[in-house]
Structures are given as structure tokens and as C-alpha cells.
Amino acid sequence: MPSFQTSPGTRDILPPDAARWREFNAIFADTVEAAGYGCIIPPMFEDAAVFHRIGEATDVVSKEMYDFQDKGGRHVSLRPEQTASVCRAYAQHRPTTPWKVWYTGPNFRYEKAQAGRYRQFDQVGIEALGVYDSALDVEVIALAWKFYQRLGLLNVQLFINSLGDDGDRERYVEALRNYFLSHADALTPEACQTLNKNPLRVLDSKRQGDAEIIAGAPKITEFLSDSARQHFEEVLEGLRVLGIPFTQNEHLVRGLDYYRRTTFEFVSTALESAQNAVGGGGRYDGLVKDLGGPDTPGIGFALGLDRTLLACDAEGVFGAPSSSVDVFVVDVVDGTYALSVTSELQDAGYSADRAFDARSMKAQMKSADRSGARFAIIIAQDEVARGSYTIRDMTSAQQQLVAKGDLVEFLTRNLGARTPRRHPS
RNA sequence: GUGGGCGUAGCUCAGUUGGUUAGAGCGCCAGGUUGUGGUCCUGGAGGUCGGGGGUUCGAGACCCCUCGUUCACCCCA
Incomplete structure (x- = not known):
């Protein structure tokens, strides 16, 4: 055994795999730069408070933050994702809108590693700020779809939902809380714990014991405001125009609290492991304001590099490039x-x-x-x-x-x- | 954080109910009439059996602890 090896949840990406990563990033950059997105490189760590805006009740913030005090006494954290950093950058630099950026790089979450999940994990993604238009939602989703196609992936399924606006979301959460509380005795203990923190995420439970109660839960669609409903309809229509197949999933709530209106997720049906979501994203119209900036809408997605490559392996596409010299x-x-x-x-x-x-x-x-x-x-x-x-x-x-x-x-x-x-x- | 599986050579793995100097295949290195690769043949290097403690006359095998890894839960990409 060597004296030193990589820390838990981290690993070396050796050749020729690293070349594959580079190719992956190059194809992604080509795809999104062709739509006017510019590359942004936010710092790998920043004021921990930036990431707390993701939501105090989320696992990402409450138990997975790689945070510490630096020598100057500042409370900083390695970034667990890049959306919050991009919004902080927007609030700090006030670029003209629409501001469309893309990124790639590692993020850090203190979790126990398993197939497709690491403590240091890479994501590529885009964020577009300053536009309410539903056509932007369609563009963002379509770019992710286009990218999967360029990798050669066929077994990717798009799930989509709307969480409505602030008010809609609050009323729905309240309705869910009441519903689940009245059926608490039929829920698993784990679900009851989740219920205390965030009723929305009870919908996400994969436990058999919760399935029946969840099936009877109130639907978000009944709580959408007219404008949110219309926005969502326009997004779906845009996807139909582009011929992108999707499945509406009213239980898709995602684990980050900042999502509003459109949320979506890409799942690889070729992956047999538990972590089969290869990408996800949505609107976060209140996040920039939360970070001290002007009230600015935003939408974006992040794709897990490791998981997407696992999906490529499962489908036998996008192999490591053969390296050879002339x-x-x-x-x-x-x-x-x-x-x-x-x-x-x-x-x-x-x-x-x-x-x-x-x-x-x-x-x-x-x-x-x-x-x-x-x-x-x-x-x-x-x-x-x-x-x-x-x-x-x-x-x-x-x-x-x-x-x-x-x-x-x-x-x-x-x-x-x-x-x-x-x-x- | 919780639970299960697994840690023997660079890699994939054997290793009999505990019993001498721990093996194989692949890979690597060197040779096979000294100017030639991919096939073949021969030889060689390489392991404190993850680490620590215990049981025993004797432990790679059994027990405990620990570290790592893997899968799952939770959650997420």
C-alpha cells in the first residue's frame, strides 16, 4: 500500500480518461458558445453565506458544506455548486442583460461516496440572467438536450415541472404540510423528518411505504397562478416545437430551495445505479435579490460530468480518445x-x-x-x-x-x- | 451520518478444515547469431497478504479495533 492516497470521495483522473474529460468540456463549450454563452470562472471558495442562500434547510447547506475559517477569521466554503456563485458575480459586477454564461469545474460536498457520487465532483452548466421570457427556458433546456445528443446519448429522459411563483409555492407547501400531517401515521419516520424541514421534498421519497400517501397528495398544478401556468404552458409548447420529448412530473421538486417556476431533470435510463440523474436545473427568479442584487430572474442547469460519463459507458458511446503520436x-x-x-x-x-x-x-x-x-x-x-x-x-x-x-x-x-x-x- | 460486501504483486484474481521459503494470468524489464515493434519461447524484477492488537506451538486465513474501498439509505449532479 502506498503511504499516501487520495482522500475519500476524490480520485485522480489519469490519461486517457482526462483527455476524455477535456473533450467533454470542449463539446460542451462549442454547444453553448454557439448560443451566445460566455465562459465564466468563479472562485472555488467564497463567503459561506453566499451558499447559505441555497436554503438553510437543504442537505447541501445543512450537512454537506466544506466550510472552514481562513487565517483571517473569514467563514468561507468550498463551493457546493456554481449557480449561487454566478448570481453573486452578477450582483457584484452588474453586467448588462441578458447575461448568459457557462462554466465547468469541480464542486465539493461532504457526502459519503458511492457510484456516481463523489466529494469532489465536476459539473458543466449554464446560467442566463435578466430574462423572464419562457423562450429562454426552452433555449436552456434545449441546449442540454443538444449536448446529450452530441455525446451520442440516447437513453436520457427529460422530466419537467413548475413550482410556480413565490406565493404559489408557499401556498402549495402549506397545503402539502397539512395533507402530510394528517397522514403522518402512514408515512415512514424518515418522511416525517423531511416533512418538518421541507414538505416539498417528501414528494421526492423513493421509499415504498410513502408511495401511496404521496400519490394522493395535492398537485402543484392546482396552485399555479395564471401567469405561472401560462409560462409553463409556453415552455412545454416550445419543447414540442423543437421536438424534444419530455415527461411532466408533478413530484419533481429538486433539493435546492431557490427554484421557482420551471424545474427539470435529466435521468439516464441506461444507468442501473441509484444516482441516475445526470443533470438538472430550473428557474431561480429570487436568488440574485437574495444575494443583495437587483430583482433579477435567472435560469440554468448543471450536468454532472462523472455521471454523464457513466451514462456514456453504459450506452457504449463517447469512449476515451485513443492517444497516439505521429x-x-x-x-x-x-x-x-x-x-x-x-x-x-x-x-x-x-x-x-x-x-x-x-x-x-x-x-x-x-x-x-x-x-x-x-x-x-x-x-x-x-x-x-x-x-x-x-x-x-x-x-x-x-x-x-x-x-x-x-x-x-x-x-x-x-x-x-x-x-x-x-x-x- | 446509518447499514451490508470487499481489502493478497502495477492490474484481475487463486490460496484447501490455521501448518515450511505466498502463487497464476496480464503488464513491465532482459535475452532468443549484437540494426527493428505487434505473434512465439526462456529468464528476471516486483508483495512488511491495508494498518494495529488478540487467540495459537504456528495466522494471508479466526476474533476485536481502525483505515480505505464499494453498494445502498438519506440527498443530490
């Missing part, structure tokens, strides 16, 4: 030729690797094979004397001599032209 330089002279040839080829835009420690030609060829390189460039005394290097095509095993000054031209002919990525001047 050429592998085998130098059995003294290693200095490999040094300059790899450098020269890299400057020309080709990826080139080599072996170290003056290993035998056989050993170097083995490394060349493992590197996945299409060509091995072999340099021994003979080649040095001739000023031409042996190039071996690793797939056909054909070899030929190429003058050392013609290497780039040879690769251009066989692999296509390349130029290294540079910052445009």
Missing part, C-alpha cells in the same frame, strides 16, 4: 539525434516522442509500437553517415530512407499538413 524517433547512436529531430518535428506541427536511457533498438521499437505512432524514424550510425534516416511505416512495416532535410515534407505528404496551434498575433 512519429516515434528511435536513436541508437547517443540520443542527441532524437533530441533535435523530435524538437524540429514538433515545431513543424507533428507530435513526436522518443525513448530515453539509451535502450536497445528492440526496446525502442517496442516503445514506438506502444506509442501508436504511424512512423518510426530510425537513426543509427549508418543513417548518420548517409545523412538520411530510415522511416518505418508501423502499420505496413515498409521502410525507406529519407534525407534528413526532407522529413517534414515526407510527413506532410503522408499525414497531411500541420501547424502548431499558436496565439494569433
Whole structure:
């Protein structure tokens, strides 16, 4: 056993998996930037009070916060999500609206790890602030849907619900509380505890014993104001226009207290583990105001990177990219030729690797094979004397001599032209 | 936080009712007429059996504690 290993709920993402993560983020960025969302990078920790706005009664705040006092006595917390940070950023910088941003990065929750759940977990997401229009709800949901499609996921189901406005939500919660209290003897003890903290979340119970009572509970739809109801209808109609299939679920309440009106969740039906929600989001029209900013509507979603990749595995799509270099330089002279040839080829835009420690030609060829390189460039005394290097095509095993000054031209002919990525001047 | 399963080589795992120097496959390294990979053959390196305590003449096997991991609950992505 090694002396040190990763802390519980954290892990190393090694190659080639990390390359897969990068690809995941790149596809996400392409998808949402095409709709006008700009990248935002909020800090990984901030004043714990920012996150308390998520809701004191939520598990995320009451028992999962990674909070501590810093050396200056400030009470800070590692972010458990990024929505609150984005709203804090909006209140702090007051950008013009609509303000549409996207993010990626790790979040932290002190939970016990299990399949698809970690203490440090990555999410990608978008937030759009300053717009009440239901068309924005549709755009946000559609972008998540589009992204899943681009990954190749087929077995993702969209559940959607409306929690109404502030007043609707309060009246509904009250009605639920009364209903559940009158049936408290038939509920599981766990559900009764939840009832004390937040009656809404009793609806979320997966326990068999609660199913019957929940089925008879009042429906949110009966409490929606006319404007909230109309807004919701418009969202559903927009989804139909785009041909995005959805299932209305009146029990979808989600665990964060700031949600208003539209809430939605993406569930992978390919996942057999308990954590099968791969993404979720909704409107949070009061959150910016709660954080001391102007009364500003907002909507967004977050997708769990780890879970979405688990879903990809379950469906056999979006595998880790195969990593390979263009050429592998085998130098059995003294290693200095490999040094300059790899450098020269890299400057020309080709990826080139080599072996170290003056290993035998056989050993170097083995490394060349493992590197996945299409060509091995072999340099021994003979080649040095001739000023031409042996190039071996690793797939056909054909070899030929190429003058050392013609290497780039040879690769251009066989692999296509390349130029290294540079910052445009 | 609660409950169940599991910790033996880098990886996947064997290891008989407790009994000598703990094994295999894969991977890695080195050889197989010294200029050549992917197949094959031979050899080699690599383990304080998660850690600590206990029972015993003797523990990788049994007991306790602990740490880690995994699955589930709770909750969430």
C-alpha cells in the first residue's frame, strides 16, 4: 500500500480518461458558445453565506458544506455548486442583460461516496440572467438536450415541472404540510423528518411505504397562478416545437430551495445505479435579490460530468480518445539525434516522442509500437553517415530512407499538413 | 451520518478444515547469431497478504479495533 492516497470521495483522473474529460468540456463549450454563452470562472471558495442562500434547510447547506475559517477569521466554503456563485458575480459586477454564461469545474460536498457520487465532483452548466421570457427556458433546456445528443446519448429522459411563483409555492407547501400531517401515521419516520424541514421534498421519497400517501397528495398544478401556468404552458409548447420529448412530473421538486417556476431533470435510463440523474436545473427568479442584487430572474442547469460519463459507458458511446503520436524517433547512436529531430518535428506541427536511457533498438521499437505512432524514424550510425534516416511505416512495416532535410515534407505528404496551434498575433 | 460486501504483486484474481521459503494470468524489464515493434519461447524484477492488537506451538486465513474501498439509505449532479 502506498503511504499516501487520495482522500475519500476524490480520485485522480489519469490519461486517457482526462483527455476524455477535456473533450467533454470542449463539446460542451462549442454547444453553448454557439448560443451566445460566455465562459465564466468563479472562485472555488467564497463567503459561506453566499451558499447559505441555497436554503438553510437543504442537505447541501445543512450537512454537506466544506466550510472552514481562513487565517483571517473569514467563514468561507468550498463551493457546493456554481449557480449561487454566478448570481453573486452578477450582483457584484452588474453586467448588462441578458447575461448568459457557462462554466465547468469541480464542486465539493461532504457526502459519503458511492457510484456516481463523489466529494469532489465536476459539473458543466449554464446560467442566463435578466430574462423572464419562457423562450429562454426552452433555449436552456434545449441546449442540454443538444449536448446529450452530441455525446451520442440516447437513453436520457427529460422530466419537467413548475413550482410556480413565490406565493404559489408557499401556498402549495402549506397545503402539502397539512395533507402530510394528517397522514403522518402512514408515512415512514424518515418522511416525517423531511416533512418538518421541507414538505416539498417528501414528494421526492423513493421509499415504498410513502408511495401511496404521496400519490394522493395535492398537485402543484392546482396552485399555479395564471401567469405561472401560462409560462409553463409556453415552455412545454416550445419543447414540442423543437421536438424534444419530455415527461411532466408533478413530484419533481429538486433539493435546492431557490427554484421557482420551471424545474427539470435529466435521468439516464441506461444507468442501473441509484444516482441516475445526470443533470438538472430550473428557474431561480429570487436568488440574485437574495444575494443583495437587483430583482433579477435567472435560469440554468448543471450536468454532472462523472455521471454523464457513466451514462456514456453504459450506452457504449463517447469512449476515451485513443492517444497516439505521429512519429516515434528511435536513436541508437547517443540520443542527441532524437533530441533535435523530435524538437524540429514538433515545431513543424507533428507530435513526436522518443525513448530515453539509451535502450536497445528492440526496446525502442517496442516503445514506438506502444506509442501508436504511424512512423518510426530510425537513426543509427549508418543513417548518420548517409545523412538520411530510415522511416518505418508501423502499420505496413515498409521502410525507406529519407534525407534528413526532407522529413517534414515526407510527413506532410503522408499525414497531411500541420501547424502548431499558436496565439494569433 | 446509518447499514451490508470487499481489502493478497502495477492490474484481475487463486490460496484447501490455521501448518515450511505466498502463487497464476496480464503488464513491465532482459535475452532468443549484437540494426527493428505487434505473434512465439526462456529468464528476471516486483508483495512488511491495508494498518494495529488478540487467540495459537504456528495466522494471508479466526476474533476485536481502525483505515480505505464499494453498494445502498438519506440527498443530490
